[in-house]
Amino acid sequence: ALLFIENVGNLVCPAMWDLGERAKIAILSVTEGEDKPLxxxxxxxxxxLLVLNKIDLLPHVDFDVPRCIEYALxxxxxxxxxxVSAKTGQGMDAWLDWLLESAHTHDMHGASEAHAHPHAAAPAAATAAGAA
Structure with missing residues (x-):
């Protein structure tokens, strides 16, 4: 199962509360500024995971992608x-692949048990909480 929990307010609130999630995902729109990780x-x-969204707007906003990534790292x-761009679809396949790989867990069965799906080297998260 996959559960999204969107925060209300700023990016401080969701970081400080344990909601039982296995992974937090920060979704940052390029309209918000590259300084947000700091x-x-x-x-x-x-x-x-950091999802930089609305990249279709990059030609119209003052946002330095490499600097934002540097700050996040x-x-x-x-x-x-x-x-990603939800509007154009750019990067959406990678985002969906990440979600599918991260949603797979062996909590209910071991990796060595026979079942109908392959086991690629993937993160062990089953749910994700995000921040917008």
């Missing part, structure tokens, strides 16, 4: 980053 380090330190060297 402004809200708790959220980005807790996140397993400074706060969390293990964070993964995906660039």
């Amino acid at each position: 402004k809200y380090p708790d959220m980005f330190a807790a996140a397993r 400074r706060v969390n060297p293990a964070i993964e980053v995906l660039l």
Whole structure:
């Protein structure tokens, strides 16, 4: 099962509460500014994935993608980053693949048990909580 929990308020709130999730995902729109990983380090330190959304707007906003990624990695060297545009679909396949791989878990069965799906080297998360 996959459960999305969207925060209300700023990026401080979801980082400080254990909601029972297996992974936090920070979703950052390029319209918000590349400084957010430094402004809200708790959220980005807790996140397993940073989704940079609305990349179709990059030609129209002052947003430095490499700098944002650098800031996120400074706060969390293990964070993964995906660039997506929900409007154009760019990066959505990678986002969906990440979700599917992360949703797979062996809590109910061992990896060596026979079952109808392959086991690629994938993260062991089953649910994700996000921040927008």
